Amino acid sequence: MNNEEKGFFEQAMADVTPLSGRQQTLYLKADHREDQRARRAAQALQQENPLSSDLLEIIPCDVPLEYRGEGIQQGVLEKLRHGRYAPQASLNLLKRPVESCRQELFRFIVLAQQENLRSLLVVHGRGREDESHANIVRSYLAKWLAQLEPVQAFCRALPRDGGDGACYVTLRKSAQAKADNFERHAKRSR
Numbered sequence: 001m002n003n004e005e006k007g008f009f010e011q012a013m014a015d016v017t018p019l020s021g022r023q024q025t026l027y028l029k030a031d032h033r034e035d036q037r038a039r040r041a042a043q044a045l046q047q048e049n050p051l052s053s054d055l056l057e058i059i060p061c062d063v064p065l066e067y068r069g070e071g072i073q074q075g076v077l078e079k080l081r082h083g084r085y086a087p088q089a090s091l092n093l094l095k096r097p098v099e100s101c102r103q104e105l106f107r108f109i110v111l112a113q114q115e116n117l118r119s120l121l122v123v124h125g126r127g128r129e130d131e132s133h134a135n136i137v138r139s140y141l142a143k144w145l146a147q148l149e150p151v152q153a154f155c156r157a158l159p160r161d162g163g164d165g166a167c168y169v170t171l172r173k174s175a176q177a178k179a180d181n182f183e184r185h186a187k188r189s190r
Contacts, residue, residue, distance in 0.1 A: 049106045051144040053098060059139045060130050064156040065167050072152050080168050083158045087121035093137055094125045101137055105144055113150050116177045119170055121157060126165035145169060
């Protein structure tokens with residue numbers, strides 16, 4: 001700005017008083033997609049937790065955790081058992097109260113499904129005795145995972161991922177993942 005322009009500016013601004021040292025508030029228009037996504041996530045987390053914490057049949061420590069949902073091939077369970085599906089997310093339930101484990105597991109499965117994750121690792125700990133807290137959590141975990149509809153299969157983890165103190169979980173494809181897969185393969189067939 002040259003001196004002449006500076007003079008015009010000062011003359012125009014002579015009767016203006018500066019604002020006190022208040023912070024300026026800037027209101028942005030919310031991104032509609034992000035807003036919808038956040039509402040869906042909040043709604044999913046508010047779903048009633050269907051996992052029950054009553055009448056537990058304790059699984060002995062020496063019996064490995066294993067479950068295969070209806071219609072799931074044995075080969076899927078074998079690949080899971082051999083660690084061929086790398087865990088995309090993990091949940092640590094070590095030394096947590098049973099009720100806390102129940103809530104965190106449900107929230108974890110819901111969020112994993114929203115993020116289109118298929119392979120998970122849940123660390124529950126390993127007790128030396130059947131009545132130990134870690135084995136009680138482990139027994140509840142087996143019961144809860146079998147109750148959840150998105151869970152296809154689960155089994156004991158490999159030693160590198162926690163061995164008897166953890167389990168691999170495989171989830172069903174979400175509707176969005178199925179649609180993406182269909183679109184990808186339909187484009188190839190043309």
